[in-house]
Amino acid sequence: MLFLSCARRRHAARSRTLPATAAYCPMKRTHTCNALRRDQVGQEVTLVGWVDVRRDHGGIQFIDLRDREGITQILFTNEDAELSQQADRIRPESVIEVTGTVRARGESEVNAKLPTGEIEVVARQLTIHNVAETPPFPLDDDKANKVNEDLRLQYRFLDLRRPNMYRNLRVRSKAAKAMRDYLDSQEFLEIETPSLFKSTPEGAREFLVPSRLNPGKFYALNQSPQQYKQMLMVAGVERYYQLARCFRDEDLRADRQPEFTQIDIEMSFIDREDMYATMEGLMKRIWKDVLGVDLQTPFPRMSYFEAMNRYGVDKPDTRFGLTFEDFTEAFKNSSFKVFKTIANSGDGAIKAMKVPELADLTQGEHRDLENTAKNFGAKGLAFIRIDESGEWKSPIVKFFSDEEKAALQERLDIQPGDLVLFSAAEWERACTILGRVRLECAKLLVKREKLELSASQYNFLWVIEFPLMLHDEEQGRYVAAHHPFTAPVPEDVELLDSDPKAVRGQHYDLVLNGWEIGGGSIRIHQPELQKKVFEDVLQIPKDVVQERFGYMLNAFRYGAPPHGGIAFGFDRMITLMTGATSIREVIAFPKTQKGQDLMADAPTTATPRQLRDLHIETVELDEEADAE
């Protein structure tokens, strides 16, 4: 079991060793560097590993020998001159093998910081397997965490030697194991599906792969195994899962990589409730097996509408409040024209959020909040600061009537020292603006130590009842909010023709501490309905539907079971489980924001020969051609 405390990021950075794992006795050694205790005193042992640090005292020297399990102190004395001289040559990160005798340390010599700190190994024989050059950056976790990430990525093989990074890899491995154990126990089949799929230009940009055997034609790397897994349901597999590698050629973020891993799941003969229960069981098992944490199930649920309306985002972090109240009605007759106009504009909304104890924010902080609001389309950020005497300080409050003030006071429960922030715009935008401001306010409260956001508090939340369609202003048509295979909520099906926007989908997202870690839906399994969604609602031309999805519609004519599924972002999940700040920390060899592998130096140019075989020509685009 791994121990992850509240402030575990800091603690983990300090601890130089991991807790002991089950003993294993590989090859050249008799023990790992985290195996020896008082019980083994007197035994002759052989250890192998990397030199963590060497402390030379002249006639005596110590070496901290490190392997992935931990650190053991090796003692060299000058009794054996040859051995002592040999040890003089040792440099940090060299790989050595030591045979010697386990000895108990004297009382004043015990190192309480090391699990092996009560003993040391007195060296009798030393083999230097590999002499290391001086590493380009310190491998000490505390220091290495600050090193430029590009350097760490270039020397990833060194970076991964650090206990922090090894721990992340191990959490990831254990989580995968727990997942397989659980899904296997529930009779799921692990099935691999192709990475080379066909191009489906709707949705995420894809990586294209030229086909040598089919000149001028291309595969696309799959964005997810969505269509294959639905075919597996038609094939009668009933329960499928896969730790699936997915590819999307979109711009990167701290939580996005061009290739990433999903826990991909699909089940037949289920409804949403079955899905929630099964997946809650999966999370429970993973958290228990890997972190020793007991999750409370069932997870709370929230509608998309409430998430937006109260938190301003479809993936609310429910570890803290700062929820919104709606004052659209209250300001319908206001003498504050900005609010009045929006309150009466049909889909306009006036939202307010009370931030306790933030009336002391600085001018700079206020400006940053305002810029955040403006970035998301706000004209400004209306506010009220309540000073210690309870007086409302604000440029707008003079426009408010007594009734309006009373409404604010009552519904926000305003106290001295509080800050109240407003957003006024079309409902969705008003919510989004305040949602972003909410997150910034939370950061300010954390900075003031008035709010604690513990990484070891796991607030899971199902967000449900998403709209099936969103109207795309640019394209002037409806687009699928999730993907076009999501089934409508049964009672909303009749609205498909009359009011597509009002149709709710049987879609669900699993949210953890403000991160979307999974999403899925009950799928459409009737060819007529699927065809209707493609052609009538999404208005994809018939020939395009046939070309792209013809085989699916065809398959659904041959006995398609009702089915549904979900996919979890495995990298994101592990990021949250380890308390890491970016998914790059839990991926062995991640890519930079420009999609480069700095260690192997990919991508590279191709040789003319390669290009010829693939029937591809590269052309220089001049600026004019580029502009077209």
Added chain:
RNA sequence: GGGGUAGUAGCUCAGUUGGUUAGAGCGCCUGCCUGUCACGCAGGAGGCCGCGGGUUCAAGUCCCGUCUAUCCCGCCA
């Protein structure tokens, strides 16, 4: 495509209003040291101040451009 931040020794950083020979800690090298575990002590080496251009008597410092990393917006059905 756009906005923010960063780039000075191997690493992390400081460098004032533009002004002498660019500094610190760690690391590295040499020597000393028998109980250290952030060992200690003494000495030493190490710099295209990201790159290119400009302003100036004078640029690490000011201006323009550019590259790289990172965070965010757009994008991610």
